[in-house]
Amino acid sequence: MLDIAEELHRWTEEGRDFAVATVVSVGGSAPRGPGAALAVDSEGTVVGSVSGGCVEGAVYDLCVQALRDGDTVLERFGYNDEDAFAVGLTCGGVIDVMVTPVGAGSPVRTVLRAALAAAVRGEPVALARVVRGPAGLLGGALLVRPGGADGPLPEGNDEEPYEGGLGGHPELDRTAAAQARAMLDAGRTGTVEVPASGARWGSPQTESGGGSHCPGGLTLLVESNVPPPRMIVFGAVDFAAALVRAGKFLGYHVTVCDARPVFATRTRFPDADEIVIDWPHRYLRRTTTDGRTVLCVLTHDAKFDVPLLEAALRMPVAFVGAMGSRRTHEDRDRRLREAGLGEEELARLRSPIGLDLGARTPEETALSIAAEIVATRRGGTGVPLTGSGTPIHRDGTERGSAAA
Known part of the structure; x- marks a missing residue:
């Protein structure tokens, strides 16, 4: 989403409602990697791209639907050999796309607005969003900046190392913020796993320490905005x-x-x-x-x-x-x-x-x-693609100490 920060920041400043579709993960050959985004406002204006044209029409419809019903959804697109006219990636890959409505009453609007503003100013920030986990947490967002405290804070200290939240669970928020900050320090965009670690997440805690257990933990999409290399x-x-x-x-x-x-x-x-x-x-x-x-x-x-x-x-x-x-x-x-x-x-x-x-x-x-x-x-070979048999689109992992 931060790849179209300038346009989305302008939309938030103008008070527009919009839905943003973000590539969460990629399998096989796919034109664009995690973090690539397409957004549609309430007037039908489109910015960005998630696939270079293969599934844009279907994603547009998902954004319009999300604006209408207010629900965050996760959709998978892949190639269908049995139906040549099915919506999918003709290159044979698979992408997961999360569509999030950002209306006036959206619970993530404030944190997304702060993330977009920081990205436009060129500040190093990471935007972490839940892309797998309990339905109530899907789409929950944190804005993380470099430095700050990781893990539990001293008793009586109300300063948090992040902005936003994942559903009213401070322990989960701090764990997720630590994971996102590690990605930010490396300048990477991609998914990370937040293990359950025995914590009870998924519904607000009761006085008796209740809540629903999330045995598989969470998957976060972390988008890092760092200065250019x-x-x-x-x-x-x-x-x-x-x-x-x-x-x-x-x-x-x-x-x-x-x-x-x-x-x-x-x-x-x-x-x-x-x-x-x-x-x-x-x-x-x-x-x-x-x-x-x-x-x-x-x-x-x-x-x-x-x-x-x-x-x-x-x-x-x-x-x-x-x-x-x-x-x-x-x-x-x-x-x-x-x-x-x-x-x-x-x-x-x-x-x-x-x-x-x-x-x-x-x-x-x-x-x-x-x-x-x-x-x-x-990690390319430098040889001509004609007759080489090498993948055209690789997994997006960059070589070296850090990625861009």
């Missing part, structure tokens, strides 16, 4: 401007770093989010990186490359690639070994950077580099 392009060379544009297209926050102020200029790199004039290795050591960060070394000059790669290959980043000829790579490899890097660290280096596309121009080269970054991130 970083791409740092080292070397203000002619290929860099095209790579900056490709990085922006892929959703990265792109930085260009070069020690030469005559080359690292806003005129040459108008699409970069920031331009840094500094020695590359010195900047890398002082800047913030994480498990989603991509480092592209385009300098192909040993005095820049070696100290930079010596630092980069020891960091838990997602991708480290370096430009250069085969001969340059061999010389670079020798120098890095002399600097003390081991086989495991050197194996992380993508060099020469990019996939073999026969690229010649800066734009083609940028495309080959971007393609390798995507393949590394998604």
